[in-house]
Amino acid sequence: MSALGFLLYAFFSGFIVPVASFFPATFLNSKVFAVAVGLQVQVVRMLCALLITFGMIKVLEIFVWESATNYRSIFDSANDAIFIHDVSTGAILDVNRKMTEMYGYTPEEVRSMNVAALSQGAYPYNQEGAMEWITKAVNGEPQLFEWFAKDYSGRLFWVEVNLKKAVLGGKDRLLAIVRDISERKTAGIALRHSFDLLTVVIDSMNDAVSLIDVYTFRIVLVNRTFLKEYGYNHESEVVGKTCHEVTHHRSEVCVPPDDICPLVEAVRTGTHSVEEHVHYGKDGERIYVEVSTSPIKDEEGNVVQVVHVQRNITERKIVEEKLKHYAVELERSNRELEQFAHIVSHDLQEPLRGVSGFAQLLSRKYKGKLDQKADEYISFIVNGATRMSDLIRALLTYSRVGSRQRPLEPVDCNSVLKKALENLKVSIEESGALVESGTLPTVLIDEVQMIQLFQNLIGNSIKYRSGEQPHISITAGRIDKASVPVPQAVTGRGVLFVIKDNGIGIDPEYSERIFQIFQRLHRRDEYPGTGIGLAVCKKIVERHGGRIWVESEKGKGATFYFTIPG
Numbered sequence: 001m002s003a004l005g006f007l008l009y010a011f012f013s014g015f016i017v018p019v020a021s022f023f024p025a026t027f028l029n030s031k032v033f034a035v036a037v038g039l040q041v042q043v044v045r046m047l048c049a050l051l052i053t054f055g056m057i058k059v060l061e062i063f064v065w066e067s068a069t070n071y072r073s074i075f076d077s078a079n080d081a082i083f084i085h086d087v088s089t090g091a092i093l094d095v096n097r098k099m100t101e102m103y104g105y106t107p108e109e110v111r112s113m114n115v116a117a118l119s120q121g122a123y124p125y126n127q128e129g130a131m132e133w134i135t136k137a138v139n140g141e142p143q144l145f146e147w148f149a150k151d152y153s154g155r156l157f158w159v160e161v162n163l164k165k166a167v168l169g170g171k172d173r174l175l176a177i178v179r180d181i182s183e184r185k186t187a188g189i190a191l192r193h194s195f196d197l198l199t200v201v202i203d204s205m206n207d208a209v210s211l212i213d214v215y216t217f218r219i220v221l222v223n224r225t226f227l228k229e230y231g232y233n234h235e236s237e238v239v240g241k242t243c244h245e246v247t248h249h250r251s252e253v254c255v256p257p258d259d260i261c262p263l264v265e266a267v268r269t270g271t272h273s274v275e276e277h278v279h280y281g282k283d284g285e286r287i288y289v290e291v292s293t294s295p296i297k298d299e300e301g302n303v304v305q306v307v308h309v310q311r312n313i314t315e316r317k318i319v320e321e322k323l324k325h326y327a328v329e330l331e332r333s334n335r336e337l338e339q340f341a342h343i344v345s346h347d348l349q350e351p352l353r354g355v356s357g358f359a360q361l362l363s364r365k366y367k368g369k370l371d372q373k374a375d376e377y378i379s380f381i382v383n384g385a386t387r388m389s390d391l392i393r394a395l396l397t398y399s400r401v402g403s404r405q406r407p408l409e410p411v412d413c414n415s416v417l418k419k420a421l422e423n424l425k426v427s428i429e430e431s432g433a434l435v436e437s438g439t440l441p442t443v444l445i446d447e448v449q450m451i452q453l454f455q456n457l458i459g460n461s462i463k464y465r466s467g468e469q470p471h472i473s474i475t476a477g478r479i480d481k482a483s484v485p486v487p488q489a490v491t492g493r494g495v496l497f498v499i500k501d502n503g504i505g506i507d508p509e510y511s512e513r514i515f516q517i518f519q520r521l522h523r524r525d526e527y528p529g530t531g532i533g534l535a536v537c538k539k540i541v542e543r544h545g546g547r548i549w550v551e552s553e554k555g556k557g558a559t560f561y562f563t564i565p566g
């Protein structure tokens, strides 16, 4: 349009120039033009100028329209909601597409709304609460803050607001760029919640917990029990200090083999470990702890921190030490007792032999020569001396179980049983007993004592037989493989031996008493014996680390069990 106006202007302006110096005016003559067109050249020139102005305005309009379109599309493609406010009234002048998506209102609705309707409404999330930021932003100081926004449905969500003053279209405006940070905020809240939960859990633990940096050995965190156990009032007394400084009162790291540092071990192995350590409280008191250490790794798998859970085992340790002391004491006093029993029984035999010998001599020489009463008294002395001699011999046998110990060796129990049965040959034959056995294992034992054990138990089965033919079975098997029926809760590794008979049986009431020294359930005239046999069996089994017991009912036979560990 303006190009055409310019051409016309140039063409017609030639009429007023007597000698036209430029094309196309050189072809025209103003006089001829006035005659031909009937208009003054000035009029035509004015019309041409108007035409040029009009054309230029149109060009400008296109330019303005294009830049406005560009601005809008940029405005609408922003990923944050944008509000343009009037600086003085705060009124919403314009919003972008993201704002309408975020808040659910149409641009028209928003323009007629007060910004207060787009927030939670209560202080500090209202205009009053935002006043400080708004004032600063209006004064040219951009503001960044978090805000609790509200959409058309009343849903509240967290936003981050960037408030700044800007000149738009030549006017001062307040620009609010709003970002939805609900997810970030929710994740943050969840993180804080789990941290709070963790703190509560750790603080309510009865064990001391500490988190330690493996590069510096410095304590990062401790729980309440830690402070209590080690005698501190506040975590600032320990956090930031090295673990060896706080719990060991030393300036350097614990060094194996005397002191294995659980932290160093966790870094070395990368796995969880449990160590016993001696720690010291704030005032230097000894604390025995069982330290359970778990490594914490970074993304590359390097151990960066460790968690120590320290269980105070001081009381247990004291009890253990006391028990150890008592065990040593008990062993010593048992040994003394055994020696005493041995010496006494050994030494008593000598004078007793004299008493017994002379009483028998007296009986032989003067029987029938004195009165009847004297014969009776002499026979009491002879019987008493014999009985006493039996008891002393029994005592001697019992004491020898402890005093004559041979080292434990792997021995085939089939041969042990064979030797025991050879020793019992006469009574087996006399009683007509039927003795059966399964294949017996090889175990770590004192062979002589094991022969005695078998002999005592099988001997009793023959001695305490019922009217029927004695029937005795001997079996054995590993406890963990259940190769023999295990009647009680017998657990662990080892071998279980079972000796079963069809004799007179035992009242369960006496099933423990019969293993005590000199305890018998019968008169001597019914069944001979001293009541030492089962006490010896118990001592032998216990010396091997096993246990012995009986299961029986009166008149229904007895089953003796004993275990040998290994």
Ligand code: ADP
Pocket: 460, 461, 462, 464, 501, 503, 504, 505, 506, 514, 515, 519, 520, 521, 522, 528, 529, 530, 531, 532, 533, 534, 535, 557, 558
């Ligand atoms: P003793 O046989 O000399 O009496 P023991 O210590 O061997 O001494 O046995 C203690 C008691 O246990 C016996 O008096 C007996 O009553 C009872 N006893 C032991 N073995 C058996 C058995 N196989 N059957 C029944 N009773 C038994």
